[in-house]
Amino acid sequence: MDYRDTPEEAEFRASLREWLAAAIPAGWDKIDDEEAAVRLRKEWHRTLYRAGYVGMSWPEEYGGRGLSPVYDAILNEECGNLNAPPLPSVGYIGRAVFTYATEEQKRRFLPPLLSGEASWCQGFSEPEAGSDLASLRTTARLDGDHYVVNGQKMWTSGGQYADWCLLLARTDPDAPKHKGISAFLVSMTEPGVTCRPIVIASGEAETSEVFWDDVRIPVDQRLGAPGEGWRIAMTTVTYERGPADIGFIANYRRTLRKVEAIAAERGLLDRPETRKALARAYVRGEVLRLNCMEQLSLRVSGRPPGPEGSVAKLLWADAEQSLQHLAMDLLGADEMTGVAADWLSSYFTSRPVSVYGGSAQIQKNIIARMLDMPR
Template identity: 40%
Template sequence: MDFAYPPEAESFRDEVRTWMSGHLTDGYRALGASSEFGTGDWPVRLAWEREMGQGGWIGLSWPKEFGGRAATVMEELVFAEEYARCGGPTRAGTFGEGLLGPTLIHFGTDAQKDRFLPPILKGEQIWCQGFSEPGAGSDLAGLTTRAHLDGDEWIIDGQKVWTSQAHLSEWIFVLARTDPDKPKHKGISFFLVPLDQAGVDVRPLRDMAGGQHFCEVFFDGARTSEDLIVGSPGDGWAIAMATLGFERGTAFIGQLVRFGNEMDRLIGLARDRGLLASPVIRQRVADLKIGFELMRYGLYRTVTSVLRHGRPGPEASIGKLQWSQWHQQLGELAIEMLGPAGLIPDTTGPVHDVQHGFVFSRAGTIYAGSSQVQRNIIAERVLGLPKEPSA
């Protein structure tokens, strides 16, 4: 099996490296690759987003007629790999670029495209996603947020939760029920809603790692213009499924690079503390290294599906289940290696990095589809087993 990139992809890699070396300064690199960010570093993160926009690195895969570069899947993979390798920080504009932008390109009106796509490409407008609710997570179609038309405005009432960076965003794309009498998948609509208004209350949630990346968002008579519904009333579920399908899996190669860096840090920690003399520690490190290599080959399998079909297949759930559990095992071993020092919170330096990685890894088996959901997908859509009985 040949894992080499074609010459044109390597040429693109040189372009990425050259631009990054001239623009990714230490101030931007210091932002880090975790989601542990808040209001303190937000101005710098926004500046980096605008820098990316000016360089033409936002909307790589968007069609050229909408301001993108029409990058191939291979080019997207190369960019994700090099971005992680050079220490590129967590992006502020992920939801606008990766989810809303493609949604508007496929389903939005001309006016919506003209209004929202250019500022996303320039890194000047930040979006968040309003899908999950306290009673509608894995069963997203069970959402209860409602919207009704009042003159030339939609009025929205309800609550969203686990809304990443809502307290730092300007707009939110929201799923709300517009026809409660229809089956739950049929009466949902997709709205574009400004956050800076009296009818919206955003409350950050402090996670166990100490960050406030997630939020609750309460809508109490929130308003948005009549023309800021995407598609027609009732089209929201199909549009939302398309929105989630625009993630082509290319970002996972960047994640693999970051996992590789964590693996190297773990081995360095074991070596510095003389722990590799222990056969038990050596075996656990070796098991993690084997797991990492299995993830790498699994990623290539996902890439093959993307190259053939334009998106990951259901087999990608195997990778999600694998890496989320692997990352937790790595964090557990790293904390054990620190000994008593691992139990004392540290705010900076290598000990903090290990502690934060361990605590944040606990969420890996929940977000982006819990392990239970992934196992159901693998059982039903990969292995062809009967569906789990409904409660």
């Protein structure tokens, strides 16, 4: 693949840059109040959608523009370059709906997901089922034309702000554990759904635990066939893991420049260990960039993402965590005492990157299987 822009892509990039320069809300990254920050992200989603920038590679009949995934990558990159608010993550839940939904479900659920009218969360993990997701215990019992759901989900990110949930529950307790699970599209406002935010070390309540007590879900909100939940979950996490997320690279480079500036301000740039650490951080970013480009070229050639997304997830977690660790080394006590408190929060935010979407160890297991290594 030739990674340079075609004339059409270059024209798109230029008009996008111009639009972003005017549209990015000033000071968005200085908002301290969490609810205000969530409101801003939802509004940003709608603004992007109105301008035609959400779901560009999706088919037109479901609210997309039918363009090549390269356009999504350009959007990612330019948003990262210009420090725009985070892009809405419509991709992975949307792809699961897109792949397994009935025509009627697609028409009902995909347009509001793309436009930002409805936000979604992912109800997979439970207190006793994370890496071993197939052990999940939440049940969905068929009762006439409804399923009745009971159980507890854990680490449901954004659960407290979401309108809908892609939920996994056990519908057949007698089937082998991977085969007895089904997937559901459930409104978070149904009676019996209780969501409790979890504040993580960064101080943000970015995730939650959700209790499901006799929640009734119409049968036509089951996604896929009964027992197809495991396959749906694997499709979802594959799209979640394979970033082709060029936006991360742009953000990473910006952070690396800031870390370099910290080293310069503190007179540490001449230290061989600082220089080595900065060089390693640069190389990690480049390796990840090349991996993203390779994934993008596979996607452009029509190949759905596969287990190689695990490689990207590992590289991403390693790059992010090492860079934040380096910032902490350079800032020393200042990061702890509040002089550079933003960095401490970023450091804590980087820690779970190697856990969510499947832990680093699980990604390594997947890669080992892909390489046919002994178990």
